[in-house]
Each structure stands twice: as C-alpha cells, then as structure tokens.
Amino acid sequence: MDEIAAFLRSYPPFDQLPPAAVNLAAERAQIEYFAAGHDVLTYGGAPAEFLYIVRKGMVDFIREQDGEITIFDSLGPGEAFGHPSLIRKRAPIVTVRARTEVLAYLIPADVFHHLHREYPVFASYFAASALHRLEFAVRSRHEAAEPSLFQTYLRDLVMRPVVAIGPNASVGEAARMMRDQNVSCLLVDLPPYGIFNQQSGIITDRDLRNRVLATGLPASTPLREVMTAPVVALPGDALAFEAMLLMLERHIHHLPVTENGLVVGMVTHTDILRRQSNSPLYLPRQLERAQGLDQLRHYGDQVTAAVGALLDAGARVSDIGRVVAVAHDALLQRILRDAERELGPPPAPYAWLVLGSEGRYEQTLRTDQDNALVYADEHPADAPEYFRILAERVVEHLVACGFPRCTGNVMATNPQWRQSMAAWQATFARWIDTPDEEALLRSAIFFDYRQVYGSLDAEAGLRPIIARARGNSIFLTRLARAALRNPAPLTLFRNVALERRGDQRDLIDLKHRGTAMVVDLARIFALEAGRTETSTVARLRSAWPEASISETEAESLVSAFELLSQLRLRHQRAQIERGEAPTNLVVYPDLSPIEQRELKESLQAIARVQRGLATAYHTGRIA
Amino acid sequence: MRFPWIRRQDIPDHVRAYEAGPWPDPGSYWREVHYVVLDVETSGLDARHDVLLAVGLVEIEHARVQLARRWYSLIRPPEGLLVGATSIRVHGLLRAELADAPPVDAVLPELLEHLAHRVLVVHVARIDVGFLNQALDLSYGVRLRGPILDTARLAMTLHQNAQLLGEASPDLPAPAIQLRALATSFDLPVYAQHDALNDALTTAQLFLAQATRLERQGARTLRALLRAGGVQKR
Numbered sequence: 001m002d003e004i005a006a007f008l009r010s011y012p013p014f015d016q017l018p019p020a021a022v023n024l025a026a027e028r029a030q031i032e033y034f035a036a037g038h039d040v041l042t043y044g045g046a047p048a049e050f051l052y053i054v055r056k057g058m059v060d061f062i063r064e065q066d067g068e069i070t071i072f073d074s075l076g077p078g079e080a081f082g083h084p085s086l087i088r089k090r091a092p093i094v095t096v097r098a099r100t101e102v103l104a105y106l107i108p109a110d111v112f113h114h115l116h117r118e119y120p121v122f123a124s125y126f127a128a129s130a131l132h133r134l135e136f137a138v139r140s141r142h143e144a145a146e147p148s149l150f151q152t153y154l155r156d157l158v159m160r161p162v163v164a165i166g167p168n169a170s171v172g173e174a175a176r177m178m179r180d181q182n183v184s185c186l187l188v189d190l191p192p193y194g195i196f197n198q199q200s201g202i203i204t205d206r207d208l209r210n211r212v213l214a215t216g217l218p219a220s221t222p223l224r225e226v227m228t229a230p231v232v233a234l235p236g237d238a239l240a241f242e243a244m245l246l247m248l249e250r251h252i253h254h255l256p257v258t259e260n261g262l263v264v265g266m267v268t269h270t271d272i273l274r275r276q277s278n279s280p281l282y283l284p285r286q287l288e289r290a291q292g293l294d295q296l297r298h299y300g301d302q303v304t305a306a307v308g309a310l311l312d313a314g315a316r317v318s319d320i321g322r323v324v325a326v327a328h329d330a331l332l333q334r335i336l337r338d339a340e341r342e343l344g345p346p347p348a349p350y351a352w353l354v355l356g357s358e359g360r361y362e363q364t365l366r367t368d369q370d371n372a373l374v375y376a377d378e379h380p381a382d383a384p385e386y387f388r389i390l391a392e393r394v395v396e397h398l399v400a401c402g403f404p405r406c407t408g409n410v411m412a413t414n415p416q417w418r419q420s421m422a423a424w425q426a427t428f429a430r431w432i433d434t435p436d437e438e439a440l441l442r443s444a445i446f447f448d449y450r451q452v453y454g455s456l457d458a459e460a461g462l463r464p465i466i467a468r469a470r471g472n473s474i475f476l477t478r479l480a481r482a483a484l485r486n487p488a489p490l491t492l493f494r495n496v497a498l499e500r501r502g503d504q505r506d507l508i509d510l511k512h513r514g515t516a517m518v519v520d521l522a523r524i525f526a527l528e529a530g531r532t533e534t535s536t537v538a539r540l541r542s543a544w545p546e547a548s549i550s551e552t553e554a555e556s557l558v559s560a561f562e563l564l565s566q567l568r569l570r571h572q573r574a575q576i577e578r579g580e581a582p583t584n585l586v587v588y589p590d591l592s593p594i595e596q597r598e599l600k601e602s603l604q605a606i607a608r609v610q611r612g613l614a615t616a617y618h619t620g621r622i623a
Numbered sequence: 624m625r626f627p628w629i630r631r632q633d634i635p636d637h638v639r640a641y642e643a644g645p646w647p648d649p650g651s652y653w654r655e656v657h658y659v660v661l662d663v664e665t666s667g668l669d670a671r672h673d674v675l676l677a678v679g680l681v682e683i684e685h686a687r688v689q690l691a692r693r694w695y696s697l698i699r700p701p702e703g704l705l706v707g708a709t710s711i712r713v714h715g716l717l718r719a720e721l722a723d724a725p726p727v728d729a730v731l732p733e734l735l736e737h738l739a740h741r742v743l744v745v746h747v748a749r750i751d752v753g754f755l756n757q758a759l760d761l762s763y764g765v766r767l768r769g770p771i772l773d774t775a776r777l778a779m780t781l782h783q784n785a786q787l788l789g790e791a792s793p794d795l796p797a798p799a800i801q802l803r804a805l806a807t808s809f810d811l812p813v814y815a816q817h818d819a820l821n822d823a824l825t826t827a828q829l830f831l832a833q834a835t836r837l838e839r840q841g842a843r844t845l846r847a848l849l850r851a852g853g854v855q856k857r
Contacts, residue, residue: 003814003821004690031688031824031830035839056810099836103811103828106687 011078013125057102155236158265164193172219300402344487348379548616560602679819697724777852
C-alpha cells in the first residue's frame, strides 16, 4: 500500500496534500486493468464513479463525430481523469479510451469529494479545465517558495509606529527628532498625523545631507521646502517583493505603509535587504560606488546571482524580468552618462533603445546586446560622427561589463541601426509596407524596442509608424503565417514532439519551440489591437479585446509563457552552476513528471491559439 | 494427517457456513465473479513440517482490486515450534511480533469468512493451498472448497497461446514463473516490500492483466479461466 501512496505523492495535486490524506486515498483505492481499445468512460454514458489515475499505459480523450475520430488529448502515468463528470455527476463529455493496456488506480467518489471539500489545493487542481490547472501550477510554484519576499506582507515589516513632524518645523528640529527617536526617516504631515494624502511627505537623513547641508541651507529651513511630497506609498497588504521593485525602479529607500488611508509605518531599504542575501537592491549601490568601469566588470555576474536568488524565492519570471531590466538599465545609464562626460554634451537630442527580450522586460540571464540609436532630425553636421563614437564606446563598455556583442550585429555601432528619426521612420514604414522575409525578421526585434536613455522622445516618433500595422492586413497575414511556420511541437497524439541533434535524443528547445512562439503570437495580437505594451504578458492581457484571441486563451498563454520561461530559466541556471554554457535544449525524459506535464499542457495551449490564428488569417492548416 | 477423534458434528458453525457455499457459477462472465487473492508467509516450504506465519489477501469485485477490503494477519506458531532463526528471516518477520500474534485457531474463522463464496486466486497454488489445507485439516478436519485459480498456470497458458497464435517464437523459453518477473513482464508495478499482503496485491494485478488478455482471446467465463489456470483439487 505504501507504494500506491508514494506513487500518488509524486504527482500533483497529491504532492501538496498531507500524508494522512494521501494514505486515505491509497487505502481506499481500487485497481483496474483495461485492455487496449477499451472505453473507460463513454461520451454521454454513465457518470464516472471514480477519479481515475493512470498507473501504467496511456489513455486518449476522443471525440467521435460523423464517424470521424479526433484524439484531442492523451494522458500518461500519474495523470488523472474523470473528475469533471464526477464533480458534476453528469455523463462524461468525452470518451476516454485506453490506447495501450492500462493499469489505473481508482479513487472512489466519496473519498474524492472528501478531499475536494477538505483541501483547497486539491479542489483548485481539479477545477474543471486545463487552463485552471496551468494557472494553479504557476501560483503554487509561487507559493511554495521560502517565506521571504513573496510571503512577507509590508505590514509585517513595520516595527514601530511612524514618527511624524509638521511641514513648518525646521530641518534642525527634524534632525534632533531623528536622533532622539533613532530613525532615518520622518513622516511630514499636518496633525492629526498619519492621514495619507497629496500633502503627506517624508524627509530622510539622506535629504538632510543632500538637500540641506550640501546646498548650504540653514538649519532653520522649513521642512516643506526640502521634503519629498507627494510621496509614493504602498498598502500594508502589498508584498515585500513589490516594495523591492518599487524601490529599485524609483531609486528610493523609504516607503510609507498605509492601511485604510492611514500611514501605519515606514519600511526601509534595509528592512527588505535583511530578507534576502543576494538582493538586487544591492546593485544600484554597486553602481554608485564604482569609481570606474573596471569595478563594474562583475556587474553582469551580480545580476545573475540576484536572478538566482529571486528564482529560489519563487519569483515569477515576469517579475525577474523587471528586476533585470532595472539593473541593466541602471548600468546602461551610468555608461552613457560617463561617455557623455568624456565626449562632451551630445550635439542633438537622441534616444538609446534596447531591443528584443530586453525591450520586452524579459531578459533574465545575460545574453548578447541588442541595441539601436535614434537622433533628432535637426542636427549639426558633426552629429553622426559624435553618435558613432558614442555608440562604439558604450558597446565596448557593455562588453567589458560582461555583455557580449550581438552576433547578428544588431547594435548601435552598426550604421544601419544608428540613424536619424526620419530615417528610422522610413525603415519601419518600409518593413510594414513591403513585408518580405527580412522585414518580418527585423520587425520582430525592432518593434519590441524600449527607450532606456536620452532626451529624444522616440516613442512619439516611432510608435505611430508601428501603429500603421494595425490596419495592414497584408503585413499582419504575413506575420501570422511566419509565426505559424513554427507550430507547437506536439505529436498527432498531442504529446510533446521531441527532436534529435547529433547523438543527443529526446530534446526539446524551450526557446524556439517554446517561449518564442508565445512572444511571436503576443506581438501579432498587440499589433492587431494597436497596443503599445512591449512585454509579452502585458500584450496578451491588454490586446485580447481587439485581437483574434479570447480572454481565456490569452490567460492560458500567459500561464504557458510563465511555465516555459521558468523551466528554461531553472534549466539554464543549473547549467551555469555546473560551469556549462547555458542552452535552451532540455532532455525531456530528465524532466520531473510534473514538469513534463506542465510542458505538455503549455504546448497544447499554444497549439490551440495557433489554430485560432490560422483560422483568423485563413492561412490553412498549420504544418 | 487426520485426527479421527474430531467428529463431524464438532465442526464449528463458521466452518459449516464456509463449506455450504454456494460457489460462483462457472458459467458467469469472469468480471462478475468475486475473487479473493491470497498469499502466505511460512516457516519453510514443507507443509508437513512448517507452519503458516502470516496471511495477506485482497478482494476483487467488478474486476477491480478493492484495497479497502484488504486483510492481513500474523499467526503465532504453536508452542515449541517457534521457528528456527534461519527461516524466520525470510519475510522479515520478527520473533517478537509473532509471539504477540493470535494463534491459528483465532485467525482461521476470519480467513474463512474472506474465502467463502469467492474464487481463490494464488500464485503457485501448490504451496499456499497445501499450507491452508494443512491448517484447516488440523483445526477442523476440512479442506478448501470452491474453485481455485493459479496465476502461474495462467502464465503458462498465455505463453502457449502466444506461441499458437504465432505471437511468440516456438523456441521462446517458458516464462519465468517467479511472481515479480511475471509482473514485470506485464509492465506492472511490483509492491516492493516482500510480505503476504504486498505479494497478494501484486498477484491480484497480475491476475487482472492475465484475465483481460485471455478475454481478448475468447475466454469470457470463469469456466474458461479455470480451464486456462485452474487447480485440480485432490
């Protein structure tokens, strides 16, 4: 009996149940053996009396219509079926047929309903659809992490009531109050203190140094002249991680915490740092302290270490992408500022763009640089030469910090990708109007741009050109067809199709046959809907009302993207830890049963959306 | 070995009830028949000198193993016969556990209740059936009734059928008769810990796999199964 319990425990959702519950299921189980071709459940037939768990063999979900049989899913060991019929006490809506001889464990209805009632993880796992299962997988990964940044609420980090002072008090009084109360930050507010509004401000020890002492203001200066107001705050039920992101993005060290409109305390940078050793919050400090570039040589490695720590803490890959973007942007801004200082002020406004995954906030581990430069149309004759030297210098410095050159030469050092606004607009317009292979390839990289530095408003000049794609059905159709050339790798039986490279077998490429497919789909939907977001998740969530995808499908793609990205990131991190170069190839049988199943369901979600897209663009059957 | 002084009228009611049957109709569809799959642990292999130390069983109804109705009992060996240290380790049974176990007389009534009205399924019947008959004979002067199926015999029949059907080469040696090897050849999970209950469970799964395969070859009734793997009672 222990073996049955152990078997159940190695698959979700039993892996999340307490041992007593798993043992109950094992002890009350029945065991049945099905001949190949036997219908375990019949469409429209008797309702299921059990939850079936495949122990050996495979079953197919089939639909028979006008004598034609379609297999639309198949399940292997550890996978369960029968629950929709069991829950609704209705006839099965699919026929489940044994493809091979099948040994199954049967959990009786009363035990199933008992577990369903007692354990929310069990209930949500068996929520009727595969979509819910994918969402559940993402959420439980998130929740299983150590109780750190993702399980700590800000209100739990508040150690003492907030110390407040009025805006008319002098900086001297504030300094004495900070000393006496031993705090690094005061809430500046009118009595009754603590009601959070536009007038609420803060004053920090750093403000006293930078805004008062360093500028020579007297101790009698009223606080209202030097305080920060309005101030950014977060509610008490925000996660520590959200506070960390906000601090990183806004370069701030103190956050008032509010509950029901009242400031209940202050959370500092240090409070968050204490939660995590390899915190990305250390990175800006690294940048500030570095005297020269040689001290930033390991910046890339430090970002990688921070990514590892976030991954361990259960961060979503989309959150990690934002952290990495902040860290990389900060480095780039520092490098550009240093370069401007050496070369003199720029002769015309310009914008430094990052492209591809960096542009989508989806970079996690270090990859090549992908960047471009746009400068204003009105510029002196020597401007192109200035920007050539600037680009050379920046790219070189990025290499020195551990970001290798782009092998495809998509960098601002390439004169093709360092142009005036008018030239860029013409290029973008040509790609949309004449969508040849190269144009489709380029638009996939360049339309995902994001401006990281510079005073030129690239968005105002370029986004309207990209928006023209919206009405251009030739461009969209060709883009859709190009995306569908790379179908989700599933076999006829809806299992994961594996490839072989050299003497390596059973491989799957998690990027090209995984995340990249979602990225391409999301880009098409965003262009269709005329949305300006660049991140894949944001595109899917914002574009669906006006694109050829339903909300449900968009959400299933979001989950699929997250799971595939996680799988890839965990895999690459393990490779880096073993001293190997990270790749996108995983050996499918080496994945855990849970990972195999998540991968399969993610690819099935992608395939569904691809089929819908093929219909919408009449591109016929996808290969 | 009979004890002539035990007279027929001394037989307890539960034994009479067991003997009275009725037993499953050989004409029934095999999936509608109730089975009890049993395995024993013993002090050795010779029913005349060795004794039962444990019995484990699972029931099959509606062609499904009913784990909720599994049953396992240790059996205290007779005084003085507390077994030699060599054989006692076979199943990892401990002397202390056995010393606290109920004696065979206390175990048999419940065992008979499980066996009544059901087809008995065992792997290599000779040993298990021999020990059960010995114990029943000693206590009540009776023997097992009802149909008995042997999964080892079913394996031989399936092997012969495969050769006849040309699915297996005629030179292919007969299958290993060992329970684990057979279960593995069907790709069935083997319940690792070697005790009477786990072995009964492994046997039960093997039986379901065999009967399912035989049904495809036309053996739909209990009679057909008995022809393929029944035990002749002497």
